[in-house]
């Protein structure tokens with residue numbers, strides 16, 4: 366791959382994420398590089414990923430999967446559903462170009478998280494960013510993700526209904542640059558914190574930690590949900606602003 | 617439609633007495649099952665739910681049929697084929713739902729098929745029915761989105777959803793989650809959607825028009841609107857199945873339809 370070919374490929378794709386492929390070459394993505402870096406730090410500075418097996422759901426262009434690999438993960442499987450499968454989508458091809466340019470040995474496979482079952486295998490860490498915002502059925506997707514999680518599930522999501530003490534989620538639609546040339550209208554959800562805590566608890570996670578988004582505040586939230594099998598030491602890196610929001614029922 | 621039952625009144629009453637009933641059904645003149653829903657309530661519900669449709673010659677699938685009031689009502693309204701399904705109440709030790717259904721069916725002499733199957737496991741292999749009754753079930757499901765998608769797959773023309781609802785003060789789509797026994801001290805209650813949410817979900821599933829009416833017993837005038845009825849119509853539905861919505865119904869796709877749901 367020559368530099369010219371790479372630049373042509375970057376210009377020829379629509380990008381969901383701004384990835385620095387060369388010191389002077391950043392893909393023109395929907396999500397800015399600074400936000401991705403802040404999310405990466407907020408999610409991954411907490412955990413020692415050395416030797417970990419990580420599954421990413423809704424990887425987009427793979428920014429977090431590439432980051433996990435840089436941070437020492439032994440196996441990284443990047444997956445996406447709509448953005449990699451809608452007719453006319455070029456996000457998988459874009460991600461393959463990015464992996465090639467970065468020399469990043471990640472696995473890539475289209476995957477609908479609703480279809481995950483334990484037969485798929487298991488991963489120390491499962492993660493999903495822009496999680497509820499782009500899922501028609503986040504309940505089933507969370508259940509699928511839980512079924513392949515060995516220790517911890519990391520979630521970054523849109524939030525809504527934050528003034529409400531009742532657990533609830535609100536429907537949201539948005540047009541994303543995926544599928545056909547005009548993009549696609551994607552239906553998703555904004556949950557509030559009580560709902561996330563309850564759902565994760567009902568799905569069998571015994572400890573749930575939360576923090577606001579590092580640059581966007583409470584409009585988006587980060588969650589780390591631990592299975593009972595996860596060793597206590599895993600929680601050591603979760604300092605302020607992470608807080609424990611484990612439901613009393615989970616004990 | 618001749619009753620097939622050989623039971624004496626005495627025997628029938630004894631069998632009725634061994635079951636906890638949800639629906640009041642008049643099995644013989646003067647013999648009514650003691651349901652949590654009275655005959656009068658069921659009559660009003662039947663009119664509200666089935667009134668808009670000409671069921672003659674059509675097929676009906678009743679999800680969560682329990683004792684069968686709406687399956688039997690559909691058959692009486694001329695449906696050619698009615699399939700009643702349930703599992704939770706049908707296999708429940710005190711509700712004895714399947715036994716209750718079979719007892720009532722034999723007494724009423726109505727030809728209604730049964731299938732013991734939970735809605736969480738239904739798919740298109742069941743076939744498609746002109747009218748699907750999904751009454752009082754949505755809020756009992758931990759994952760109602762998945763089941764609504766399954767209901768879409770078995771609907772030929774119209775899906776009728778009756779449900780508990782919540783978040784009526786919001787004009788944006790929302791659904792409230794009830795952990796444990798939060799709602800009505802019943803740990804089988806999970807979600808309360810609002811009408812804008814039902815509109816969004818049903819539209820996403822490919823329904824062309826969605827009509828709403830208040831439940832006849834949970835009217836705003838009576839201080840609560842905690843249950844509602846949604847008729848979701850597929851593109852290409854016949855007029856007999858989609859054109860007779862009276863003034864109690866509103867088209868949720870019309871401008872301003874979401875205002876005025878406030879409790």
Ligand SMILES: C[S@@+](CC[C@H](N)C(=O)[O-])C[C@H]1O[C@@H](n2cnc3c(N)ncnc32)[C@H](O)[C@@H]1O
Nearest residue numbers: 680681682702703704705706751752753756804
């Ligand atoms: C409130 S009753 C409604 C009965 C009837 N359709 C009516 O409208 O009068 C709820 C029905 O949902 C069924 N059901 C299905 N899944 C259920 C679940 N997970 N928990 C409780 N009930 C469930 C029950 O068996 C029962 O028949």
